[in-house]
Amino acid sequence: MINLLNAVISGAINANTPDEDLISEYLLTQNARLFDVLYERYSGKVYAKCVTILKDQDDAMDAMQDIFMKVLLSIASFKGNAKFSTWLYSVTYNFCIDETRRKKKLIIEGDEKLAQISETEQYEDHIDDERLLSVKVEHMKIVLDDMRADDKSLLLMKYQDDLSIKDICDVVKKSESAVKMQLLRAKEKFVKIHEEKFHYDGQ
């Protein structure tokens, strides 16, 4: 462990040093430079999620600070059951969705219905991932801005963070079938908005 701290101090730490090793060492030494390494790795990703969900750069910067403060103060409770990045993204998404609800008093319609989806309910994911991934970045922003915070969060988790369905279930605290159903509906909404706004015809 001391070697890791020396590596940080001497600047020898590299991109391959696992997050979990940095956290263990940070909890032992409380050396702020170890947390700085985590911050450097993830501040951009956290900020990008905040901007996409909150749709305001100043709000996003404030949210990012609050999120990292929350992580800094509760990092001792990180058990290592999941990857640190998954835990951090979970804090980020839940913070931003709560913030959206608080500001707009958004009532998430259909949440209860989703929670009641039967484990055996059948659905067919008929939208190819390429259809979403191929959208131009300038169109992507406009389409996502028109979506609800919880729907776009699911799309970000899947296509930006590459989280597994199981990890997404852990983040949103819903069953696998509920997550798959909500994800499918989010994809449908994305495609519908994209087609309406940009007259996409698949060519």
Add this chain to the structure above:
Amino acid sequence: MKKNFITMDNRYNGFKELERSIIDGKGDQFSQVKNNLQANKGSFDFIGNLVTLYLPQVMEVIGRFLVPDSKK
């Protein structure tokens, strides 16, 4: 148009591209937030140390009020 955007060997991902475009050029602001975090953490640590230092005395005083005289 779609075919120009995606190649088999290097798959375009609009979601990751969006993330990259948002992050670009924000380095100074991220540094400012890092400084704020360190300052706030320092304040929390200071308060935490005060609580740790004086908690036994505070608990003793509270205990005097809570324990009835007959049980002292």
